[in-house]
Amino acid sequence: MRATLIYGAGDVRVEEVPDPKIQRPTDAVVRVVRSCICGSDLWPYGSRPPTEQGDRIGHEFLGVVEDVGAEVSGLKTGDLVVAPFVYSDNTCDFCREGLQTSCRHGGFWATDGVDGGQGEAVRVPHAQGTLVKLPVGEDSALLPSLLTLSDVxxxxxxxxxxxxxxxxxxxxxxxxxxxxxxxxxxxxxxxxxxxxxxxxxxxxxxxxxxxxxxxxxxxxxxxxxxxxxxxxxxxxxxxxxxxxxxxxxxxxxxxxxxxxxxxxxxxxxxxxxxxxxxxxxxxxxxxxxGVAPARAYIEELLPDVLEGKIEPGRVFDRTVSVDEVPDGYRAMAAREALKVLVQP
Amino acid sequence: MRATLIYGAGDVRVEEVPDPKIQRPTDAVVRVVRSCICGSDLWPYGSRPPTEQGDRIGHEFLGVVEDVGAEVSGLKTGDLVVAPFVYSDNTCDFCREGLQTSCRHGGFWATDGVDGGQGEAVRVPHAQGTLVKLPVGEDSALLPSLLTLSDVxxxxxxxxxxxxxxxxxxxxxxxxxxxxxxxxxxxxxxxxxxxxxxxxxxxxxxxxxxxxxxxxxxxxxxxxxxxxxxxxxxxxxxxxxxxxxxxxxxxxxxxxxxxxxxxxxxxxxxxxxxxxxxxxxxxxxxxxxGVAPARAYIEELLPDVLEGKIEPGRVFDRTVSVDEVPDGYRAMAAREALKVLVQP
CATH class of the missing domain: 3.40.50.720 (NAD(P)-binding Rossmann-like Domain)
Structure with missing residues (x-):
């Protein structure tokens, strides 16, 4: 599959990477339907030292569940889901307090062998705690606004x-x-x-x-x-x-x-x-x-998005394919685009 | 009357100063029954550059009302009162929000021509808003704990x-x-x-x-x-x-x-x-x-002190007369005393 990697400041590439697979019984694999570029991605894009090997990048996505591990309940193949920008078990004491960014078993996308979101698919650790089902189809006009529940x-x-x-x-x-x-x-x-x-x-x-x-x-x-x-x-x-x-x-x-x-x-x-x-x-x-525990807020904000009371997706003013992601970075860094949506 | 002035680091003196008088109709004059030395007094005591003229010092006191201005109601000669370490009108928007330290007409003791607390008497600006009546006599054993409502x-x-x-x-x-x-x-x-x-x-x-x-x-x-x-x-x-x-x-x-x-x-x-x-x-x-709006808390804390549920006055471990205040500073700075009570 295709995914985005960052090699250094100004050097973002889209390459072939292995398809994600279930590694642990708490994993799920999600085919990405929408992802996007974050203002915080521009910090490494502006200053990261060059490296021989690139690192996956991207932490906002929604998509369709393609596979679930044996211990994942409440999710099944075909579900449309949104992922907050930090994965978490949603059961530990920090998660119960609404601070999923400090989850005892959680972590960040695109670090420690976990996939980034700017690609065609993602292995999701602690899928049951992390993912939130969306009651719409993958052709819904609400997808941009629903994607903003991931982070922004x-x-x-x-x-x-x-x-x-x-x-x-x-x-x-x-x-x-x-x-x-x-x-x-x-x-x-x-x-x-x-x-x-x-x-x-x-x-x-x-x-x-x-x-x-x-x-x-x-x-x-x-x-x-x-x-x-x-x-x-x-x-x-x-x-x-x-x-x-x-x-x-x-x-x-x-x-x-x-x-x-x-x-x-x-x-x-x-x-x-x-x-x-x-x-x-x-x-x-x-x-x-501080860093926002998006997972704590999704259920609360979702109804307003579904009912059209708010349209947070209006922050997206450009849409690119996965292969065009490098140009999306360039456009955001140059302030030509406010926020770039990625549609694989 | 006698009052404490600071002339520089390590240089605190007790001198004769004019007796306070009503200057504005919102003033009261209070004869000090108990005051004390604050940890924050030790910052100027430790580092203030020497000056020709000393400045009054001290911001914690309770005492007996001796005179009130024409616009002061609710207070009369003979009342025992405690003064928070910032005076305030207690009617402006900040005061109503419980942030009397930002009162639009308030200020600090011992600055801008206002008396300090470490002396025999004090002119109290905005007396009606500032002072809180204490339902005990000036011989009460509770005075040290009641004095802590002033600040600490x-x-x-x-x-x-x-x-x-x-x-x-x-x-x-x-x-x-x-x-x-x-x-x-x-x-x-x-x-x-x-x-x-x-x-x-x-x-x-x-x-x-x-x-x-x-x-x-x-x-x-x-x-x-x-x-x-x-x-x-x-x-x-x-x-x-x-x-x-x-x-x-x-x-x-x-x-x-x-x-x-x-x-x-x-x-x-x-x-x-x-x-x-x-x-x-x-x-x-x-x-x-931040700096504590003591005035906002006095009514809430007073009953627990009066009922003896708490004894915050136990922080005082030494008592001095006004003339002994310089030695009180020395003892606190040397950590010989935790907090020094002043009994004029």
Missing amino acids: FCTGHHCAVTAGVTPRTTVTVVGDGAVGLSAVLSAKRLGAERIILMGRHKVRTDLGRDFGATDIVAERGEEGVARVRELTGGDGTHTVLECVGTLPAFEMALGVVRAGGTISRVGAPQYDQAPLGFDVFMNNITVTG | FCTGHHCAVTAGVTPRTTVTVVGDGAVGLSAVLSAKRLGAERIILMGRHKVRTDLGRDFGATDIVAERGEEGVARVRELTGGDGTHTVLECVGTLPAFEMALGVVRAGGTISRVGAPQYDQAPLGFDVFMNNITVTG
């Missing part, structure tokens, strides 16, 4: 939930990428009435308005902070959803958060140290968030 | 509350100072069953055991982290109450917090930057806390 929409939702967004909280979203826009949609879904989106790409911020943003702030850095302060009577917002992951984005979040407020980070931080000193302390700022 | 016990309580301590959470308390011990007592009061106290001063950790600590870890740094991990099956604790304020203490907190857990900081951070990178993110660690 659940990540935006995690950001809004951990930040404590409610109808009473004002919100700033830092970043107009697919995660930032998902965070806007999530905040709106949780009832927020004032959502300030910080971003400067008009096509994206226009989608942000459709998703629920009430104000757009194109300025960045100190100017961006000043503008948000101006929009909020000098106070900043109760919650800040930091959806970028760079230090300037976090510093901007600190600049726009209201005293007593919360910053949630869901962009993987590209820094080790960050400001956490006297001002943060005196203003009782909370910093929360 | 409310600070420990804020730490436990913002960390999310419940009967289901395991707790590590970093630091065996008066705040750390107050955090132990607070965690116990909120129902925590497993409370690990990190501290190495036996007299203090013994009091910590009395307050509810179930385990004492005397080791620090990596050894301390390893010991807490060992005590918790490798996982760390759900909540970590960081009651010191130094970077090594925060790093230790990061080392002992369980995935998905929360670190609350109530020791004023003596650092600007702190680790907040990939590991913190991948483990979904929340960092919260």
Whole structure:
């Protein structure tokens, strides 16, 4: 079968790899119907040192079950399923607490001999705990939105939930990428009435308005902070959803958060140290968030997608075949595409 | 009257100052019955550059109302009252949210022409919002515990509350100072069953055991982290109450917090930057806390003190007169005393 491998910065290739097979009785094999490229894939695409052997890549997919191991129940050949971007047994104490990203038996796609999602098929460890059945056919028009439950929409939702967004909280979203826009949609879904989106790409911020943003702030850095302060009577917002992951984005979040407020980070931080000193302390700022346990949220979000109440799949603005995945990376890195859907 | 002034590191003096008077109709004048020295007073005592003119110091006191301004209601001459360590109007939006430390008209004692608490009397701005009446006489044996509602016990309580301590959470308390011990007592009061106290001063950790600590870890740094991990099956604790304020203490907190857990900081951070990178993110660690809005908690905690259910005043292990305050500072800095009560 065909699958995507990364060999280094800017070097993504699609190659023939062995077809996946059941290795453990808890595995399933899933034929991929849709996958996609994540903003976080752009970090290795931007900076990974070159290697002789490539590594599989991709962690978002939905597809059809082709085979299940002897210990997998509740799933059968032919089921359409979505996979969260971390696999997990969904039974350990962390999973029961809704933190499947810390599952005692879980792990990440495309590491430690586990397949990546950007290919034609995937062996799924702990399939029973990991996969969630989708009550639609593989020709459903809802597939793009359903695919966002794998990562990007659940990540935006995690950001809004951990930040404590409610109808009473004002919100700033830092970043107009697919995660930032998902965070806007999530905040709106949780009832927020004032959502300030910080971003400067008009096509994206226009989608942000459709998703629920009430104000757009194109300025960045100190100017961006000043503008948000101006929009909020000098106070900043109760919650800040930091959806970028760079230090300037976090510093901007600190600049726009209201005293007593919360910053949630869901962009993987590209820094080790960050400001956490006297001002943060005196203003009782909370910093929360982290890698999103998508598995914890899928059942809750699924009905809204199925009923068409929300259309998180609108973040996809380009579709490629598996063989075109390298061009999809190029387009996302060049900001020609917001988020690229892969249709094998 | 006599009051304490700080002139620089190690240089605290007791001098004659003008008696306080009502300056605004919202003021009250309080004759101090008990005040005390705070661990945070030791930061300027340790490092403040020398100055020609001294500044008032001290922010914890209870006393008797001697005079009230024309706009103060609910308080009258002769009332025994406790003052939180930040004054506030208790009516603005921040105050109504329970964040009196960010009151729009509030401020800190001993700054901007406001009196400090370590003296014989204090002019109290926004007296009606700031002061809380105590239903005991000034000869009550409960005064030391009631005084802790001014700061130290409310600070420990804020730490436990913002960390999310419940009967289901395991707790590590970093630091065996008066705040750390107050955090132990607070965690116990909120129902925590497993409370690990990190501290190495036996007299203090013994009091910590009395307050509810179930385990004492005397080791620090990596050894301390390893010991807490060992005590918790490798996982760390759900909540970590960081009651010191130094970077090594925060790093230790990061080392002992369980995935998905929360670190609350109530020791004023003596650092600007702190680790907040990939590991913190991948483990979904929340960092919260900050300067405690003591005013928000006094009414809630007062009954337990009055009924003798808790005795937070046990953190005081030395009593001095106002004239002996400089020696109180010396004793606390030398760790001869845990916390010094001042009885004018």
